[in-house]
Amino acid sequence: MTAQPIASPAIHVQGLRKSYGKHEVLRSVDFDVVPGSIFALLGSNGAGKTTTVRILATLLKADAGAASVNGFDVATQPANVRESISLTGQFAAVDEILSGRENLALVARLRHVEDPDAIADDLLRRFSLNEAGARRVSTYSGGMRRRLDIAMSLIGSAPVIYLDEPTAGLDPEARIEVWDAVKELTRYGTTVLLTTQYLDEAEQLADRIAILHQGRIIVNGTLAELKQLFPPAKVEYVEKQPSLEEIFLAVIGGGDKCDADGTTTGGRG
Amino acid sequence: MTAYFFSDTAALTGRTLRHVTRSMDTIITTAITPVAMMLMFVYVFGGAIDTGSVSYVNYMLPGILLMTIASGISYTAFRLFTDVKSGIFERFQSMPIARSGVLWAHVITSLVANLIALVLVVCVAVLMGFRSGAGVSAWLAVAGVLLLFTLALTWLAVIPGLSASSVEGAGAFAYPLIFLPFVSSAFVPTKTMPGPVRWFAEHQPVTSIVNTIRNLFAQQPVGDDIWTALAWCVGILVVAYILAMAAYRRKIA
Numbered sequence: 001m002t003a004q005p006i007a008s009p010a011i012h013v014q015g016l017r018k019s020y021g022k023h024e025v026l027r028s029v030d031f032d033v034v035p036g037s038i039f040a041l042l043g044s045n046g047a048g049k050t051t052t053v054r055i056l057a058t059l060l061k062a063d064a065g066a067a068s069v070n071g072f073d074v075a076t077q078p079a080n081v082r083e084s085i086s087l088t089g090q091f092a093a094v095d096e097i098l099s100g101r102e103n104l105a106l107v108a109r110l111r112h113v114e115d116p117d118a119i120a121d122d123l124l125r126r127f128s129l130n131e132a133g134a135r136r137v138s139t140y141s142g143g144m145r146r147r148l149d150i151a152m153s154l155i156g157s158a159p160v161i162y163l164d165e166p167t168a169g170l171d172p173e174a175r176i177e178v179w180d181a182v183k184e185l186t187r188y189g190t191t192v193l194l195t196t197q198y199l200d201e202a203e204q205l206a207d208r209i210a211i212l213h214q215g216r217i218i219v220n221g222t223l224a225e226l227k228q229l230f231p232p233a234k235v236e237y238v239e240k241q242p243s244l245e246e247i248f249l250a251v252i253g254g255g256d257k258c259d260a261d262g263t264t265t266g267g268r269g
Numbered sequence: 270m271t272a273y274f275f276s277d278t279a280a281l282t283g284r285t286l287r288h289v290t291r292s293m294d295t296i297i298t299t300a301i302t303p304v305a306m307m308l309m310f311v312y313v314f315g316g317a318i319d320t321g322s323v324s325y326v327n328y329m330l331p332g333i334l335l336m337t338i339a340s341g342i343s344y345t346a347f348r349l350f351t352d353v354k355s356g357i358f359e360r361f362q363s364m365p366i367a368r369s370g371v372l373w374a375h376v377i378t379s380l381v382a383n384l385i386a387l388v389l390v391v392c393v394a395v396l397m398g399f400r401s402g403a404g405v406s407a408w409l410a411v412a413g414v415l416l417l418f419t420l421a422l423t424w425l426a427v428i429p430g431l432s433a434s435s436v437e438g439a440g441a442f443a444y445p446l447i448f449l450p451f452v453s454s455a456f457v458p459t460k461t462m463p464g465p466v467r468w469f470a471e472h473q474p475v476t477s478i479v480n481t482i483r484n485l486f487a488q489q490p491v492g493d494d495i496w497t498a499l500a501w502c503v504g505i506l507v508v509a510y511i512l513a514m515a516a517y518r519r520k521i522a
């Protein structure tokens with residue numbers, strides 16, 4: 001179950017604790033994330049996922065324990081940590097009043113990269129938001145908003161990206177759009193810390209999965225390792241009925257995407 | 270990082286200014302209450318109020334301008350509150366930027382938005398017969414006092430903007446400020462008020478500021494009022510800034 005020794009993890013978390021009053025949210029959380037991998041922190045609502053991300057994003061101080069990102073300590077070198085990360089929020093913290101292009105250009109300006117407008121145009125193209133680029137974000141669908149959110153986090157090429165519940169509240173079609181966007185991230189060698197409460201999302205995307213439950217990591221391993229924790233698979237013959245999700249996607253014409261996804265998962269797993 | 274303080278603040282100010290220019294209704298609603306008050310007082314009550322040789326619109330404009338600022342800064346609190354609630358505030362705080370630039374952007378935007386609303390109200394007052402022979406330096410002094418007052422109240426607005434738990438709460442703190450001019454020399458001379466009310470009216474910040482602006486418009490000597498007015502503005506500014514920074518540190522800690 002334990003990973004092979006890691007020379008220098010992109011994220012290192014040890015004995016992290018946090019309480020709000022008497023309510024213990026994190027009771028000693030430990031995990032490491034290998035550079036360039038997607039690490040899923042899986043857990044139900046209130047398990048402490050967002051609290052962990054907020055500590056790792058220097059937005060919240062831990063009561064005890066240590067955490068470092070890209071080799072920088074979150075408590076003592078917060079500025080270096082902020083240079084190393086990009087946060088995409090649970091509630092898609094994009095500016096509703098600005099257009100998609102203006103959102104991207106603003107982040108590019110704040111990251112002090114050259115030619116913010118060219119970067120904005122390039123990202124709009126890459127995330128298929130070209131036509132919507134000049135429109136106010138308040139007119140975007142949930143999936144478009146989340147894709148814009150992820151596109152914003154790419155600016156400045158931070159080595160570590162946090163995706164806090166990237167598909168919460170999205171319809172199945174938009175969820176697949178976001179998954180494709182996340183897979184796009186790893187092509188550039190970015191380390192991704194993903195929090196989610198959806199099992200299939202972790203299965204689809206993550207190289208390693210840790211289950212956070214009541215403030216502790218209770219399991220941590222690859223999907224194959226996690227599967228070994230359970231009794232061996234039995235062979236049963238069951239008539240394959242299409243799931244409602246498959247029907248939904250077929251009817252609205254998202255079937256091709258679904259197939260493409262199926263193949264990638266097969267390759268991965 | 271702090272080397273980028275000005276460029277970061279400029280980028281963030283550009284963003285918040287767009288919020289204002291894309292919802293000009295917030296400027297209109299800022300100006301509408303003071304304009305309505307001005308119409309009421311000049312055309313309904315004004316005839317019954319004895320302000321000596323001064324025309325009533327000239328007499329009450331300074332108070333109306335302060336009322337405009339008080340209603341304008343509730344939008345500052347609202348805009349900041351929306352940023353905090355939506356999560357974009359945290360996104361900015363997690364970025365390698367001069368973090369206080371997020372607050373300064375709101376403060377600068379507040380000054381600009383209030384200035385536009387003030388100009389609008391003065392234009393309406395001119396249509397209603399407001400006239401002043403004040404020269405450029407007197408007008409600049411009026412603008413300076415109003416900007417200082419706006420800056421002080423803006424930092425006051427930052428406190429609920431950061432710490433309010435509801436939209437209503439974020440805006441509600443402005444109501445007492447909007448009505449403060451009523452218990453001052455803004456609409457009626459304080460000498461007609463009964464003892465304790467008169468004492469309050471003569472010793473609260475609005476009266477000295479109103480008297481200063483009124484005298485500047487009327488080309489009269491401002492006397493000690495201007496020092497009292499400046500002391501109040503700077504005092505409110507310092508206290509509000511300290512409390513706002515404390516609220517800010519609580520938020521980002």
